[in-house]
Amino acid sequence: xSAQAPSADLFRSERMRRRRIVNAIVEGGATIAxxxxxxxxxxxxxxxxxxxxGAIDVDFFTKTPALYTGFGPRPESGIENAIIGTLIIIxxxxxxxxxxxxxxxxxxxxxxxxxxxxxxxxxxxVLNGIPAIVLGIFVFVFVVVGHGQAAWKASFALAIxxxxxxxxxxxxxxxxxxxxxREASLALGAAKWRTTLSVVLPQAVGGIVTGATLATARAAxxxxxxxxxxxxxxxxxGYDPRQPLASIPMFIFTSAEQADPVLHQQAWGAAxxxxxxxxxxxxxxRWFADRSVRRLKGER
Amino acid sequence: xxxxxxxxxRPLAVLSVLGLVAVASVAASVSGAQARSNAGxxxxxxxxxxxxxxxxxxxxxxASKGVKISYNPIGSGGGISAITNKTVDFGASDAPLSAxxxxxxxxxxxxxxALSATSVMYNLNGVxxxxxxxxxxxxxxxxxxxxxxxxxxxxxxxxxxxxxxKDITPVYRSxxxxxxxxxxxxxxxVSRQWKSGIGNGTTVNWPKGVGARGSSGVSGVVSRTxxxxxxVDVAYALQNHLKFAxxxxxxxxxxxxxxxxxxxxxxxxxxxxxxxxxxxxxxxxGKKFRKAYPICTYTYxxxxxQSNQASLLKPFVTWAxxxxxxxxxxxxxxxxxxxxxxxxxxxxxxVHS
Amino acid sequence: xxxxxxxxxxxxALQRRGRIRPxxxxxxxxxxxxxxxxxxxxxxxxxxxxxxxxxxxxKFGLGFLTTQAWGDNNKTLFGAKSFIFGTAVTSLGALxxxxxxSLAIALFLTELAPRWIRSVVAxxxxxxxxxxxxxxxxxxxxxxxxxxxxxxxxxxxGTFGWLPIFSSKPSVGSNMFAAILxxxxxxxxxxxxxxxxxxxxxxxxxxxxxxxxxxxxxxxVRGVVFPxxxxxxxxxxxxGLGRAVGEAIAVTQVIGNNVxxxxxxxxxxxxxxSRIAGQYQGADTALQVASLVYLxxxxxxxxxxxxxxxxxxxxxxxxxxxxx
Numbered sequence: 001x002s003a004q005a006p007s008a009d010l011f012r013s014e015r016m017r018r019r020r021i022v023n024a025i026v027e028g029g030a031t032i033a034x035x036x037x038x039x040x041x042x043x044x045x046x047x048x049x050x051x052x053x054g055a056i057d058v059d060f061f062t063k064t065p066a067l068y069t070g071f072g073p074r075p076e077s078g079i080e081n082a083i084i085g086t087l088i089i090i091x092x093x094x095x096x097x098x099x100x101x102x103x104x105x106x107x108x109x110x111x112x113x114x115x116x117x118x119x120x121x122x123x124x125x126v127l128n129g130i131p132a133i134v135l136g137i138f139v140f141v142f143v144v145v146g147h148g149q150a151a152w153k154a155s156f157a158l159a160i161x162x163x164x165x166x167x168x169x170x171x172x173x174x175x176x177x178x179x180x181x182r183e184a185s186l187a188l189g190a191a192k193w194r195t196t197l198s199v200v201l202p203q204a205v206g207g208i209v210t211g212a213t214l215a216t217a218r219a220a221x222x223x224x225x226x227x228x229x230x231x232x233x234x235x236x237x238g239y240d241p242r243q244p245l246a247s248i249p250m251f252i253f254t255s256a257e258q259a260d261p262v263l264h265q266q267a268w269g270a271a272x273x274x275x276x277x278x279x280x281x282x283x284x285x286r287w288f289a290d291r292s293v294r295r296l297k298g299e300r
Numbered sequence: 301x302x303x304x305x306x307x308x309x310r311p312l313a314v315l316s317v318l319g320l321v322a323v324a325s326v327a328a329s330v331s332g333a334q335a336r337s338n339a340g341x342x343x344x345x346x347x348x349x350x351x352x353x354x355x356x357x358x359x360x361x362x363a364s365k366g367v368k369i370s371y372n373p374i375g376s377g378g379g380i381s382a383i384t385n386k387t388v389d390f391g392a393s394d395a396p397l398s399a400x401x402x403x404x405x406x407x408x409x410x411x412x413x414a415l416s417a418t419s420v421m422y423n424l425n426g427v428x429x430x431x432x433x434x435x436x437x438x439x440x441x442x443x444x445x446x447x448x449x450x451x452x453x454x455x456x457x458x459x460x461x462x463x464x465x466k467d468i469t470p471v472y473r474s475x476x477x478x479x480x481x482x483x484x485x486x487x488x489x490v491s492r493q494w495k496s497g498i499g500n501g502t503t504v505n506w507p508k509g510v511g512a513r514g515s516s517g518v519s520g521v522v523s524r525t526x527x528x529x530x531x532v533d534v535a536y537a538l539q540n541h542l543k544f545a546x547x548x549x550x551x552x553x554x555x556x557x558x559x560x561x562x563x564x565x566x567x568x569x570x571x572x573x574x575x576x577x578x579x580x581x582x583x584x585x586g587k588k589f590r591k592a593y594p595i596c597t598y599t600y601x602x603x604x605x606q607s608n609q610a611s612l613l614k615p616f617v618t619w620a621x622x623x624x625x626x627x628x629x630x631x632x633x634x635x636x637x638x639x640x641x642x643x644x645x646x647x648x649x650x651v652h653s
Numbered sequence: 654x655x656x657x658x659x660x661x662x663x664x665x666a667l668q669r670r671g672r673i674r675p676x677x678x679x680x681x682x683x684x685x686x687x688x689x690x691x692x693x694x695x696x697x698x699x700x701x702x703x704x705x706x707x708x709x710x711x712k713f714g715l716g717f718l719t720t721q722a723w724g725d726n727n728k729t730l731f732g733a734k735s736f737i738f739g740t741a742v743t744s745l746g747a748l749x750x751x752x753x754x755s756l757a758i759a760l761f762l763t764e765l766a767p768r769w770i771r772s773v774v775a776x777x778x779x780x781x782x783x784x785x786x787x788x789x790x791x792x793x794x795x796x797x798x799x800x801x802x803x804x805x806x807x808x809x810x811g812t813f814g815w816l817p818i819f820s821s822k823p824s825v826g827s828n829m830f831a832a833i834l835x836x837x838x839x840x841x842x843x844x845x846x847x848x849x850x851x852x853x854x855x856x857x858x859x860x861x862x863x864x865x866x867x868x869x870x871x872x873x874v875r876g877v878v879f880p881x882x883x884x885x886x887x888x889x890x891x892x893g894l895g896r897a898v899g900e901a902i903a904v905t906q907v908i909g910n911n912v913x914x915x916x917x918x919x920x921x922x923x924x925x926x927s928r929i930a931g932q933y934q935g936a937d938t939a940l941q942v943a944s945l946v947y948l949x950x951x952x953x954x955x956x957x958x959x960x961x962x963x964x965x966x967x968x969x970x971x972x973x974x975x976x977x
Binding site (some may be wrong): 019030129138 | 838902
């Protein structure tokens with residue numbers, strides 16, 4: 001094709017090629033980055049499963065850690081005390097956090113004047129960002145010093161961690177409830193509290209469950225608050241929240257640094273159990289999140 | 301309105317299940333708590349140095365007397381602070397209470413209840429066990445002045461041993477440790493630079509190397525790291541099949557952290573401090589100290605003079621001081637001498653509920 | 654198109670018809686008490702932590718921040734300099750590595766990937782955030798550490814040994830470099846998920862306009878998406894930094910717990926959070942305890958400022974974008 005302005009064409013296509021190359025490089029880089037992230041996840045979870053699989057058997061869940069003095073046959077050992085301790089600690093934390101978080105969300109979303117709501121929400125968001133180790137120190141000086149460690153004090157620290165997460169999730173789903181529903185209820189003569197509890201809140205249950213399961217998943221893996229509040233636990237299975245109880249994160253933390261390879265394998269096994277719990281919780285949360293958002297958006 | 305409620309049943313159901321689980325676990329705790337408070341249980345924490353022996357004691361004592369003992373090896377410093385804060389029934393520490401700590405504990409008594417050695421262990425493939433090391437060499441390794449295993453000074457005391465060209469990684473205790481106190485007290489006696497620059501204590505400013513938590517942590521790092529050197533209760537070195545050095549004592553002998561070496565070292569101090577402490581680090585030269593291993597230490601149990609667990613504590617500590625000593629030798633804990641036992645038994649009498 | 658929004662009724666709603674229904678009053682008071690708990694907790698935490706650090710704050714003053722010591726002079730001298738240095742190096746190092754990777758992932762998930770890939774990769778990246786720090790620490794000790802001493806460290810030292818940060822060959826798996834890698838893995842999901850939300854919020858007419866003018870996809874990102882999301886990206890980075898600074902458990906497992914200060918990343922070090930986690934249980938003198946809580950005060954101050962800054966940026970950005 002005869003060119004009207006050949007030099008101009010060549011110049012333009014040269015630049016165009018360079019731009020396309022840069023674009024391809026960036027797109028390639030972005031893909032590599034995503035693959036890197038997925039790759040790291042696969043490596044870490046893969047290590048956990050591969051190295052921990054051998055430790056997981058019925059004994060793992062039904063026996064407690066047995067001390068091996070180095071002589072004689074190794075006694076059977078498991079993490080029953082840690083699993084039960086984690087369930088109790090997290091259960092208590094949820095019990096403490098859920099009411100506070102839901103009531104907070106109701107206030108901030110339904111009842112508060114806008115300015116105050118903004119300030120209080122900001123406070124919760126800042127609270128969310130406080131490192132868990134600082135929370136651990138706070139609970140230590142606030143309730144542990146002079147009184148001893150206890151599982152419920154660990155739950156208290158974890159509840160502080162969970163409240164902002166559950167509150168935010170509840171707030172988000174409360175905001176999705178259409179104003180028309182509230183107005184209709186009020187127009188029928190229902191009191192504000194009746195409207196909130198019977199009309200608005202049931203719609204938000206999905207979001208509450210999402211927030212609660214996500215917060216539970218996060219709290220189940222936190223170790224720092226446990227260091228200060230529930231570290232002096234016994235090897236036997238305990239049920240008393242007034243005593244320090246074993247927990248899976250503390251078990252992993254103490255076993256990881258030992259020299260004994262059998263303890264390492266148990267640590268990997270415990271990590272696999274922990275990741276399993278978190279995975280299940282995340283899936284439940286995700287399922288509920290999708291459902292409730294879809295439902296609320298579709299209700300319009 | 302009714303239609304809304306029925307359709308929302310499922311998330312509500314999950315929420316109520318979550319709530320029920322939470323409530324059920326609490327209920328189980330409370331009811332379990334009632335049953336549990338009747339069983340005799342003692343709670344202790346502290347020194348990881350003595351943890352292997354306490355572990356054996358736990359099993360034997362529960363088997364014979366039915367009393368459950370739980371012990372958390374969080375380090376001597378942790379034991380001291382736990383008994384001071386009354387979060388445990390007994391604390392264990394290899395570092396004797398200082399005057400300030402004694403006052404802070406406010407009504408505590410300290411009793412030496414076991415006796416063993418701090419081994420200097422190392423990880424070097426192809427090098428034999430019982431490498432010869434002198435005190436000044438060890439101090440200079442931890443000061444960072446000797447950095448490679450094929451250093452001339454190490455070679456000089458190990459004729460015929462082929463030492464590899466490998467960096468030395470000193471490993472120390474990052475937590476508050478009685479074993480650190482023992483080791484640094486020893487280094488104080490063999491290195492003026494150590495004594496003036498760093499000193500001894502449960503926590504010191506280690507110039508070089510890597511820190512690990514607990515005796516098992518130090519064993520862990522050394523076992524994983526080629527070229528590492530660490531100090532730990534000899535029971536850990538044996539348990540984890542780690543090599544440890546023969547350290548030169550003041551009688552110029554290459555002493556090993558075995559029962560004979562510990563026994564000889566224990567002769568170095570018969571005079572109790574006001575708080576029942578004894579110091580047997582780096583015994584002087586002499587015929588009876590020929591085999592003495594220079595880094596030995598007593599380890600102490602710390603009790604509150606007034607304790608509502610006194611009825612369980614006193615029999616246990618008495619048992620530990622007497623029958624329990626027989627479990628020591630297998631783990632390289634030399635049974636305590638008679639005069640130490642007598643002192644301890646007298647001290648226990650002061651504990652009341 | 655009804656817009657879902659926070660209901661606009663306030664306290665005025667309670668006083669309809671001039672009387673307050675008791676049920677409404679109860680609800681108001683109970684929920685107000687719950688909502689105030691956030692502020693109350695913040696104040697309480699600040700007060701308690703400062704109160705317990707007070708003996709050390711009084712004794713050392715601000716000089717604590719510039720003293721490199723820990724337990725010197727028979728446990729009478731403590732200083733935070735090594736840990737502030739360690740925290741800065743590890744967190745900023747992690748941020749440096751995580752920023753391009755997180756932005757790239759966010760771009761991948763919003764601009765590049767077809768929908769089905771997006772629905773697989775996005776949850777996987779979020780799952781990375783869900784891995785507990787103690788598990789990452791376990792992996793760091795037993796898998797990453799040997800990898801660094803065996804393969805990665807010698808390779809980096811061999812190629813880049815002239816740089817002060819790689820000037821020695823790592824002899825032990827516990828070092829600052831391991832901590833930086835672990836923190837990077839922790840920051841990436843946080844920053845990338847926030848950035849993903851931001852990029853999704855860029856109005857498509859702006860992007861379409863640029864494309865119509867003949868821009869390549871990268872040029873759209875560089876010219877439209879990044880400038881639009883600039884403030885939000887800053888907030889995301891601050892939040893990621895805050896996470897890295899506050900991480901105690903995984904870092905204390907892999908960093909080596911040493912007080913010395915050097916540029917060499919293959920040497921052990923320590924951070925504020927990690928030192929607290931490592932020593933708190935065994936602190937056996939009052940001054941040591943107070944010094945550790947002083948470290949916590951430094952952490953608290955930093956995290957309050959960083960979080961506040963990030964949140965205010967996010968709010969300003971949200972406000973500005975809503976007004977458009």
